[in-house]
Amino acid sequence: MTIKNPYQTYQTQAVTTASPEELTHMLYQGLVKFIRLSKIAIQNRNMEESHRYNLRAQDIISELMVTLKKGYPISEQLLTMYDYMKNRLVEANLKKDEEILNEIEGYAVELSETWAMAMKKK
Structure with missing residues (x-):
């Protein structure tokens, strides 16, 4: 008999029952999380771990890119961003550069906060 991880079960359920707006917010939150973890790994001189977290952040951005609805000016602006x-x-x-990660983290936090405010106004 396999015992399931309750946290993983909760996460799976949260994703499968979330609205598209909530899923986008989860992606933004994940982006911030993985950028921060990548920075921590650099500070701890664990470059392999930093690489893994950075790739996770890149994957999230790729997902955000493919889920944009075409034909709206905001979509084109977000795609550029x-x-x-x-x-x-x-x-x-490539450079293991925390300053670049700080820059992108700032954008990711701003996007997440803006998205959260927009969800509340809906």
């Missing part, structure tokens, strides 16, 4: 953020994450990963 996401592309910039992803390119900077690649650069930060």
